[in-house]
Amino acid sequence: MAQPWEQTAAxxxxxxxxxxxxxxxxxxxxLARIDAVEPDVHAFVSLTPDxxxxxxxxxxxxxxAGEPLGPLAGVPLALKDILxxxxxxxxxxxxxxxDYHPPYDATVVQKLRAAGIPIVGKANMDEFAMxxxxxxxxxxxxxxxWDLARVPGGSSGGSAAAVAAGMAPLAIGTDTGGSIRQPAxxxxxxxxxxTYGRVSRYGVIAFASSLDQVGPFxxxxxxxxxxxxxxxxxxxxxxxxxxxxxxxxxSALEGDVKGLRVGVVTDWIDGKGTEPxxxxxxxxxxxxxxxxxxxxxxxxxxxxxxxxxxxxLIAPAECSSNLARxxxxxxxxxxPDAADVVEMNTRTRSAxxxxxxxxxxxxxxxxxxxxxxxxxxGKAQQVRTLVIRDFDEAYKRFDVLLSPTSPTTxxxxxxxxxxxxxxxxxxxxxxxxxxxxxxxxxxxxxxxxAGLPVGLQLMGPPLSEPLLFRLAAAYERARGxxxxxxxxxxxxx
Amino acid sequence: xxxxxxxxxxxVHVELSTASKxxxxxxxxxxxxxxxQTCPVCLGQPGTLPVTNRRAIESLMMIGLALDCEIAxxxxxxxxxxxxxxxxxxxxxxxxxxxxxxxxxxDVQVNGSMTRVGITRAHMEEDTGKSLHVGVTGxxxxxxxxxxxxxxxxxxxxxxxxxxxIRSAEEAQAYLRxxxxxxxxxxxxxxxxxxxxxxxxxxxxxxxxxTHDFGVKVEIKNLNSIRSxxxxxxxxxxxxxxxxxxxxxxxxETRHFDEGTGKTSTLRSKEEAFxxxxxxxxxxxxxxxxxxxxxxxxGALPELPRARRDRYISEHGLEPAMAAFVSASPASSAYxxxxxxxxVSARDAAVWMSGELAxxxxxxxxxxxxAVVSAAHLAGLIQAVQAGKVTLNxxxxxxLDAYEHAKEPIDVIAERxxxxxxxxxxxxxxxxxxxxxxxxEVERYRTGEExxxxxxxxxxxxxxxxxxxxxxxQRVLKERLTA
Numbered sequence: 001m002a003q004p005w006e007q008t009a010a011x012x013x014x015x016x017x018x019x020x021x022x023x024x025x026x027x028x029x030x031l032a033r034i035d036a037v038e039p040d041v042h043a044f045v046s047l048t049p050d051x052x053x054x055x056x057x058x059x060x061x062x063x064x065a066g067e068p069l070g071p072l073a074g075v076p077l078a079l080k081d082i083l084x085x086x087x088x089x090x091x092x093x094x095x096x097x098x099d100y101h102p103p104y105d106a107t108v109v110q111k112l113r114a115a116g117i118p119i120v121g122k123a124n125m126d127e128f129a130m131x132x133x134x135x136x137x138x139x140x141x142x143x144x145x146w147d148l149a150r151v152p153g154g155s156s157g158g159s160a161a162a163v164a165a166g167m168a169p170l171a172i173g174t175d176t177g178g179s180i181r182q183p184a185x186x187x188x189x190x191x192x193x194x195t196y197g198r199v200s201r202y203g204v205i206a207f208a209s210s211l212d213q214v215g216p217f218x219x220x221x222x223x224x225x226x227x228x229x230x231x232x233x234x235x236x237x238x239x240x241x242x243x244x245x246x247x248x249x250x251s252a253l254e255g256d257v258k259g260l261r262v263g264v265v266t267d268w269i270d271g272k273g274t275e276p277x278x279x280x281x282x283x284x285x286x287x288x289x290x291x292x293x294x295x296x297x298x299x300x301x302x303x304x305x306x307x308x309x310x311x312x313l314i315a316p317a318e319c320s321s322n323l324a325r326x327x328x329x330x331x332x333x334x335x336p337d338a339a340d341v342v343e344m345n346t347r348t349r350s351a352x353x354x355x356x357x358x359x360x361x362x363x364x365x366x367x368x369x370x371x372x373x374x375x376x377x378g379k380a381q382q383v384r385t386l387v388i389r390d391f392d393e394a395y396k397r398f399d400v401l402l403s404p405t406s407p408t409t410x411x412x413x414x415x416x417x418x419x420x421x422x423x424x425x426x427x428x429x430x431x432x433x434x435x436x437x438x439x440x441x442x443x444x445x446x447x448x449x450a451g452l453p454v455g456l457q458l459m460g461p462p463l464s465e466p467l468l469f470r471l472a473a474a475y476e477r478a479r480g481x482x483x484x485x486x487x488x489x490x491x492x493x
Numbered sequence: 494x495x496x497x498x499x500x501x502x503x504x505v506h507v508e509l510s511t512a513s514k515x516x517x518x519x520x521x522x523x524x525x526x527x528x529x530q531t532c533p534v535c536l537g538q539p540g541t542l543p544v545t546n547r548r549a550i551e552s553l554m555m556i557g558l559a560l561d562c563e564i565a566x567x568x569x570x571x572x573x574x575x576x577x578x579x580x581x582x583x584x585x586x587x588x589x590x591x592x593x594x595x596x597x598x599x600d601v602q603v604n605g606s607m608t609r610v611g612i613t614r615a616h617m618e619e620d621t622g623k624s625l626h627v628g629v630t631g632x633x634x635x636x637x638x639x640x641x642x643x644x645x646x647x648x649x650x651x652x653x654x655x656x657x658x659i660r661s662a663e664e665a666q667a668y669l670r671x672x673x674x675x676x677x678x679x680x681x682x683x684x685x686x687x688x689x690x691x692x693x694x695x696x697x698x699x700x701x702x703x704t705h706d707f708g709v710k711v712e713i714k715n716l717n718s719i720r721s722x723x724x725x726x727x728x729x730x731x732x733x734x735x736x737x738x739x740x741x742x743x744x745x746e747t748r749h750f751d752e753g754t755g756k757t758s759t760l761r762s763k764e765e766a767f768x769x770x771x772x773x774x775x776x777x778x779x780x781x782x783x784x785x786x787x788x789x790x791x792g793a794l795p796e797l798p799r800a801r802r803d804r805y806i807s808e809h810g811l812e813p814a815m816a817a818f819v820s821a822s823p824a825s826s827a828y829x830x831x832x833x834x835x836x837v838s839a840r841d842a843a844v845w846m847s848g849e850l851a852x853x854x855x856x857x858x859x860x861x862x863x864a865v866v867s868a869a870h871l872a873g874l875i876q877a878v879q880a881g882k883v884t885l886n887x888x889x890x891x892x893l894d895a896y897e898h899a900k901e902p903i904d905v906i907a908e909r910x911x912x913x914x915x916x917x918x919x920x921x922x923x924x925x926x927x928x929x930x931x932x933x934e935v936e937r938y939r940t941g942e943e944x945x946x947x948x949x950x951x952x953x954x955x956x957x958x959x960x961x962x963x964x965x966x967q968r969v970l971k972e973r974l975t976a
Contacts, residue, residue, distance in 0.1 A: 324583035
């Protein structure tokens with residue numbers, strides 16, 4: 001019998017509801033696992049064992065009373081430290097919010113609480129979700145459980161690493177340009193970027209409001225779909241949330257993929273930035289889809305060449321405004337002994353923000369400045385429209401699109417920190433989905449020669465989550481159980 | 494010397510009296526202890542998002558419709574970015590190039606001539622908080638520290654921007670008064686300028702009479718009364734005229750009006766102007782009102798001051814100035830119409846309202862909503878005058894007395910025995926007494942010195958303390974003198 005921390009969320013939930021395992025024991029097993037491996041991985045900014053235990057105990061009382069449980073009740077979860085939890089330190093990976101304790105819960109957190117999902121800790125991340133390696137956290141780098149010398153990806157690197165290392169079977173991240181899918185790929189787990197507006201952004205500390213979206217991490221497609229179900233839905237507190245019924249994602253997992261039209265983004269597979277190991281594993285996955293009866297074809301998306309550039313104008317522009325509120329006046333860090341308010345603002349922000357955040361604030365401020373708006377922000381919005389149009393054209397011929405999630409596997413810590421542009425290229429395959437407000441999933445599709453996981457990305461139009469879960473689940477069944485990092489300590493039995 | 498024409502455009506901010514703030518559920522009541530009307534949203538806590546107040550949008554649309562604006566089919570919020578401690582997010586959610594209401598107009602009347610002032614736009618934005626500088630003087634330069642009250646942060650504001658169609662301080666005042674009357678009639682704001690619920694910025698420039706290009710413009714910020722607007726404009730027009738006549742240039746800048754000195758002074762130059770880095774607010778969706786919504790609001794518009802004024806002129810024969818006076822606010826119009834309903838003539842109603850009632854309100858610092866003497870009671874007094882029960886002069890005093898002591902005027906007449914004497918016998922007795930006391934004057938009258946008649950009437954009135962009905966006195970006196 002596998003240890004509780006080795007089980008999937010669905011298995012744990014079933015054991016808890018059948019009284020084979022208490023929610024409290026499930027939490028304790030994961031807290032013990034965290035004790036064992038967190039010093040190596042550093043997936044968390046803060047641990048919240050008391051919060052997790054309280055939630056678990058409430059679930060156990062419900063079990064004892066014979067009350068109905070949510071499908072993931074008692075299953076531990078790592079929450080990206082960008083979602084506000086009432087009274088619990090929430091840093092967004094930034095020094096400027098080092099001691100910030102929000103006075104309210106994010107809507108997603110309310111939903112997790114209502115579902116009886118214990119939160120074991122606040123997962124590490126690049127500061128304000130700006131980065132692709134978690135190296136931009138003010139609270140230390142997170143290490144990839146597959147190779148501790150490598151990054152877990154980012155910005156939701158802590159969430160991905162926690163799931164990969166067995167510290168929680170579930171995690172929540174946010175994806176603005178790939179921040180769920182890219183770390184999922186680099187850590188060998190499943191990550192979902194839902195349709196913009198599917199999950200409430202209320203209580204999610206904003207990076208780029210028109211792109212940010214909350215989504216799940218898990219080790220299986222089923223677990224990811226179950227968590228997606230819990231967090232989805234319209235929120236009157238978020239004007240951009242979608243007002244419509246949420247489909248049953250669990251029932252979407254059953255279907256086959258025969259006759260589904262899959263467009264292969266060959267530019268991203270053959271591109272010179274794509275590592276041979278990634279190329280090989282993605283080609284294996286394409287073969288698997290062919291064997292499953294999918295109808296495969298090549299797709300070319302001409303505007304995507306400009307998507308990265310457009311993203312690096314739109315996201316910084318929005319962040320330059322979203323991060324203006326961190327001024328030392330109302331909450332968070334305040335530089336002491338300033339002579340006046342301008343000096344207080346300046347010194348607080350100079351000391352509180354890291355280099356990448358400052359870089360993007362400057363970039364965004366410039367892009368919105370009088371006389372430059374049309375040339376930068378305005379032009380980027382036009383590219384965004386073209387990206388949406390290219391997607392629309394592609395979805396006339398295909399049901400979904402297939403590509404690598406990231407052109408490379410996990411890179412070494414420090415390898416790209418001095419070259420922001422190289423770092424930005426990590427997200428070249430994921431960014432178009434954010435610009436289009438569409439949905440995508442990353443699922444592990446094998447290991448490269450160095451034994452590092454490769455991620456396969458399936459992209460669909462807005463609200464195509466059921467279709468994406470269906471394809472991913474069918475592929476997962478064909479692929480078989482995925483490998484685990486050596487730190488799981490399993491022998492090859 | 495060159496004659497100059499004044500060109501003025503006004504930007505008026507109206508704080509809406511919605512129950513809750515623009516983007517959160519916090520209450521909007523004035524005067525609550527600092528920071529008690531705040532929540533994570535209006536404090537700009539990380540992760541919070543705005544949700545638009547539908548009533549505020551409807552209020553703006555009503556203002557737009559009352560100003561004959563077009564309601565834009567697609568309107569968006571923008572962020573106006575600048576750092577200021579009283580602004581929780583360090584950006585203000587406002588509207589920029591896609592406002593909700595555009596291309597309207599407002600007709601204003603000055604000295605009997607009508608001017609049409611174009612309305613460029615009316616849009617929605619959120620108010621900021623308020624900084625309090627703590628120190629001996631209360632000024633920022635000498636402050637030891639500053640406090641911020643965010644109760645006002647997020648209160649819905651409508652900004653109404655006029656075209657540069659205003660040509661004098663009088664027209665500007667008339668425009669502001671008319672706009673205030675409209676907003677008040679719509680019931681969407683209490684437009685109390687002293688509480689800051691209506692504020693005004695004025696753009697002023699001069700150009701040689703007969704030319705069409707605009708001169709260099711100066712913006713005067715934050716004028717908080719109609720009187721301040723007038724004083725600031727007069728000073729500024731004079732200042733610019735003097736500069737131009739001296740051959741000097743007007744500098745484009747933002748100026749501050751000092752209530753104490755009545756002067757304007759430089760606040761910031763054009764070079765110091767902020768770059769607000771406007772961009773569409775990604776946390777909100779566009780406002781796209783459908784025709785049914787607009788029609789429903791249009792149908793719900795009350796009779797506006799202009800229409801009411803015209804009706805008072807055409808139906809009740811009031812002079813324009815009187816009509817304007819009594820229709821100045823919904824409460825004033827209601828008072829006027831209550832008087833008419835009680836059978837008072839429009840003219841008497843207007844004369845009393847602009848006379849004794851206005852005086853009493855002024856003395857007691859009341860608005861007409863707070864009037865101690867109701868329209869019904871005033872009507873009773875006016876009718877007593879018409880019935881000859883009391884003289885007009887006495888009635889005026891009775892009214893002020895009744896107002897002062899919160900009594901019904903008719904009761905005051907009774908209590909003080911001020912009823913008018915119109916009984917022939919009683920007046921005849923007094924006339925006889927006066928004639929007996931003034932034999933010389935009687936003799937002079939009888940020898941043809943007719944002006945003595947007036948003196949004798951005055952003596953009778955004095956003896957009756959003004960209560961004798963003048964026509965009766967005249968008749969009886971004439972009878973006795975010619976007997």
